[in-house]
Amino acid sequence: MTVILAAPPRPVALAPALALREVTKTYDGAHTVLDRVSLDVPGGAFIAVMGAPGSGKSTLVHCAAALDDPTGGEVRIADRRVTGLGEAKRTLLRQGRIGFVFQSYNLLPSLTVEENLAMPLRLAGAAEDRDWLRHLAERTGVARFLRRRPGDLAAVHQQRAAVARAFASRPDLVVADEPTGALDADEAAEVLDLMRALVDEWAPGLLMATGDPAAASRAHATFALEGGRLRPVLTAV
Ligand SMILES: Nc1ncnc2c1ncn2[C@@H]1O[C@H](COP(=O)(O)OP(=O)(O)OP(=O)(O)O)[C@@H](O)[C@H]1O
Secondary structure (H helix, E strand, O other): OOOOOOOOOOOOOOOEEEEEEEEEEEOOEEEEEEEEEEEEOOOOEEEEOOOOOOOOHHHHHHHOOOOOOOOEEEEEEOOOOOOOOOOOHHHHHHHEEEEEEEOOOOOOOOOOOHHHHHHHHHOOOOOHHHHHHOOOHHOOOOOOOOOOHHHOHHHHHHHHHHHHHOOOOOOOOEEEEEEOOOOHHHHHHHHHHHHHHHHHOOOEEEEEOOOOOOHHOOOOOEEEEOOEEEEEEEOOO
């Protein structure tokens, strides 16, 4: 019998995957990097934030993903207020509800690809779901590498595995910080197409920081971060 795995069921989300309200981040009491930034990332939306080096893209992503606390304003993930949560609750929220893709993959080198993919579910205390992990690995093109260690893989396959890991817990939100920064143009296109397809199929919100206009062009919408403020980038139709 052939078992066909459907896309993972998701409840209809009324709240956006991510809501930033008047988020401000000031370093050292003087250096304001984010200045009252508001942004909604609905489920099923791939949103890019572009900006020059040092404009605050990583700061924005870190505040959005509960890795850092804003100085002011509010962050909500799937209608859960993140701002003001204690570290233990924020860790639980990150493990269960947020997926991460970094420029340098950040796979655990001593674990196999399969163990890396299983890690988010394990950390979130969820039951192991081998059918889901197998489906995820096939969908992201890393099934043939499951027994290998990340260091044995080409860069593009490492990033595919990192994308798989980011979606493993069926998160509300995926954040990607320069996910193509270590890849050549063809590899970057491959990874971006994969991320876009997974957002379209599985409907988390995805917030990507990038300095690369070609990467941003794969998003549903793009914003520029300048002087601490976000402005929509209009694209030609
Ligand atoms: N922990 C910190 N303490 C003090 N200043 C910081 C800290 N983190 C970042 N900054 C400063 O905030 C500004 C924005 O940094 P951030 O890394 O968010 O920008 P970015 O757009 O992601 O840059 P890049 O593209 O070069 O990674 C920079 O001037 C940086 O030096």
